[in-house]
Amino acid sequence: MTREVFEFELVFELPSTENDAYSLSDAVFAAGYEDAVIGTGNPKLLGVELEAEGTDATDAILSAAKNILRNLPAGTRLREFRPDLVSLADVAKKLNVKRQALQKRAEMPLPSLGGLYRIDELADTFGKIARDGGRKTRLNLSQAMKWLAAGKAARQLNARLTMQELDPLSLELRSKPNF
Structure with missing residues (x-):
């Protein structure tokens, strides 16, 4: 299967503890995204704009999000996929x-x-x-x-987050929504 490059953003909600912008940047870089653009303007949010490769946009976006999430402070949750x-x-x-x-x-x-x-x-x-x-x-x-190609997947993943089909802490699919 051919791999493509997609451009997108991930927005993470950080735990309420103090979060050092340099440590957050280091966590993203340690996940393998040295070229990512990191946004730390809001102390409760972390924005990451990056390019990632995958067999399709959903694969690329979820893989990158999981890799980054593993390196962020415990309790961090994915808040949003962009572009939407x-x-x-x-x-x-x-x-x-x-x-x-x-x-x-x-x-x-x-x-x-x-x-x-x-x-x-x-x-x-x-x-x-x-x-x-x-x-x-x-x-x-x-x-x-690369940005336009990621859009449909980002919209679908946001819908899954909203419907609680995708766990924002692990990014694993749930069998049933938790309403």
Whole structure:
């Protein structure tokens, strides 16, 4: 099976103890993600943006999340997978265009919540643009493909977290939701 590279973010909820930003960064690097971008601006959250390889996006995302979680303080739980809901500004940045140019070049799907868009719907839209060719292909789609490709899996994994089918402490699938 072919392995692909996916770009995504993981947001971890940290235990209420004091957490040193350098120790958290070291934990991510020790898990094998030396190129990850680490966000420690909120003392209760750890954001990790990274690229990981897998046979599919779900495999890559879950494998990376489990590897990192093993190195973080006990009681850390996975809070969110990204990209899921994104702003036009997020998308424009990934495509290396201005937000206004993005709106002019692409027929965007309807926003979902508060002006945010479902990443998998955007990926479908940009896939159609790439297939159709023409002037609209000036969007830098190749730069964003690893990020767009992770979107559907991130949305599905977030749904599993919400439905309590995925344990946020171990990232193992549960047989039944705990309601």
